[in-house]
Amino acid sequence: MDRETALARIEDSRGAGCVPCALARSPRPLARSAHAVAVLARFPVRWGHVLVVLSEHHESLEATPLDAWLDAASLAHAAARALERVLAPSRSYIASLGTSEPDLPMTFPHVHLHVIPVEERGARPADVFTWKDGVLEASAAEWTALEEALLAAWP
Numbered sequence: 001m002d003r004e005t006a007l008a009r010i011e012d013s014r015g016a017g018c019v020p021c022a023l024a025r026s027p028r029p030l031a032r033s034a035h036a037v038a039v040l041a042r043f044p045v046r047w048g049h050v051l052v053v054l055s056e057h058h059e060s061l062e063a064t065p066l067d068a069w070l071d072a073a074s075l076a077h078a079a080a081r082a083l084e085r086v087l088a089p090s091r092s093y094i095a096s097l098g099t100s101e102p103d104l105p106m107t108f109p110h111v112h113l114h115v116i117p118v119e120e121r122g123a124r125p126a127d128v129f130t131w132k133d134g135v136l137e138a139s140a141a142e143w144t145a146l147e148e149a150l151l152a153a154w155p
């Protein structure tokens with residue numbers, strides 16, 4: 001899916017309120033902790049891209065209680081371990097790219113973490129944390145297989 005299509009789909013979903021808040025209410029997350037949930041990214045830049053979303057809506061790290069942040073980081077660590085077990089990536093990137101500017105495209109003013117397994121050995125962060133090459137699409141069966149494998153491997 002190209003970048004423009006993905007952006008349009010995100011814009012469509014914005015009308016329903018805060019997208020990460022909706023993800024945090026996901027009935028079937030990969031995992032849920034006291035302050036966060038882990039879900040498969042709907043617009044993944046790499047296969048296995050996981051989002052860890054704070055359960056409460058906090059728009060900046062300044063506003064995020066430390067215990068909530070550490071809890072989310074712990075969930076990101078668990079997600080990265082599950083991804084290493086299932087996909088054996090050459091490296092794993094974990095990053096929070098949030099912004100408190102509400103109108104930037106591709107971003108949400110709700111603190112979250114990206115956990116991205118990277119297969120290709122030479123990939124740099126700038127190659128991975130971008131939608132310039134679009135996002136991945138997969139069949140329902142592929143999504144289900146990935147979800148089941150991660151659930152089975154979750155530490």
Ligand SMILES: [Zn+2]
Pocket residue numbers: 018019020021022056057058109110
């Ligand atoms: Zn929110």
